[in-house]
Amino acid sequence: MSTHLLLVEDDPLLRKAFTTVFTKENFTVTTAENGKEALDFLRSTQKLPDVIILDLLMPVMSGLEFLQLYRAETALQNIKILILSNLSDEKTIQTLKKYKNETYTLKSNVSPRQLVSAVRAIL
């Protein structure tokens, strides 16, 4: 059975790139354009994903807002999250430390293959 990935990313070019890569790596990929879409999906789906790739700076609902709401829902606690963002300021990093189960990766620092390894590493 393939691993189910929820990709939360507002940039259409990156969404397309990551979908291509993870599909080729035999993942099942569901996409969401912002935190709200992701949360709506998680609340309505029959089958929860195994892992979430979460961007931070997104319209409608940011990654941080998503994390706050998401963490309040016990049903979702077992899903692994890889935060993938180009934000690297001190404030963001410190805020993320509150969410101990998440791994933070700087988006501009990983190649497609490295990203796949990073996701596999937290599964």
Next chain:
Amino acid sequence: MTHATDEVSRTNSDKTIASAKQHSNLAADMLFESIGEGAIITDENGDISKINDVALRIMGLKRKDVLHKWYPSIITAEDEMGQELPKLERPITEVFITGLPVYKRIFYRRPSGERVPIAVTVSPLMSEGRPIGAIQVFRDITDEIELERAKDEFISIASHQLRTPATVVKQYIGMVLEGYVGDITDEQRAMLTTAYESNERQITIVNDLLAVAQAASNKLKLNIETTNLTALLSHIAKNYRETYKKKALQLHVVLPAEDVVVDLDSNKIRMVVENLLDNAYKYSEKNTEVTITLGSDKTVTTIAVGDQGVGIEEKDLPKLFQKFSRIDNPLSYEGGTGLGLYWAKRLIDQHKGELQVESKSGVGTTFIIKLPTHQPYKS
């Protein structure tokens, strides 16, 4: 007669001294009132003996309510987080305890409830080696704080915006180079690799500029936490092995038998080690080795990153940690901003540690990070 003349001239000179003194008192008073910053003078008990209008305005107080009162009792001082400063940690109290001038950024809570950020300098007034009072000069820094906040936000947004298009380039070329969309010819691979590497340089430049801008904005606060350095270094090395393969570089990690657990800012130390590993990669020839060595005793913890690369000439070593310093060597076309090591050194300095370098041209370079095993302060 002579006697009488003497009397007269003495009286005259007394008068001159008295008038000069009066004049200088007047000048001091005028200076005190017109310097444009808040100014307060206290006696040796810390009771206010003199206060100017600017001070009263900043604090939102009236003169009659503060004169001859104990200074820490007239207004609440708070730290950045809004915690009230204990009376013993108020700048004025510190000066009396240490006898040394104090410079601090604190917040005053006005009687109206409003919070004002201020920069304060307090100096002891000394007479015959003992404090007979203190003078405090302070100003409202609301505008400065706002400017800093705007600058930080700009840096954060600008770096994000610069990284985003570079990330798209990296992912799309990366997909082709990593074989996600079919085979390519060697010639195509060579060209795309050039484009990929150039894009990588741009990303590095953005990262370096951002790091230095943050370091320069006095915001370089450490978040010291107890960290398993053995695990941290193993993790970093694991992430780098993939990249290092591209140049057939072997990355070794030499660790002590027992885990090294120390207090440090793990995020900052990780950035420094990564910077050193990036440099080792850039300045190494193919098929050589890079070694990370960790050592620790009761006082000093050392992380050494050694390569067998092109090395640095002795005459260039002193320039190495300077801002924008670039050193000519056979691989210096590899590019960079000349900011990485400058900033790495600053981060290590902040940890009360040292960043040293040993190098021999043509043989290799070793950077050594020395950190106190126990941080003198913890956040």
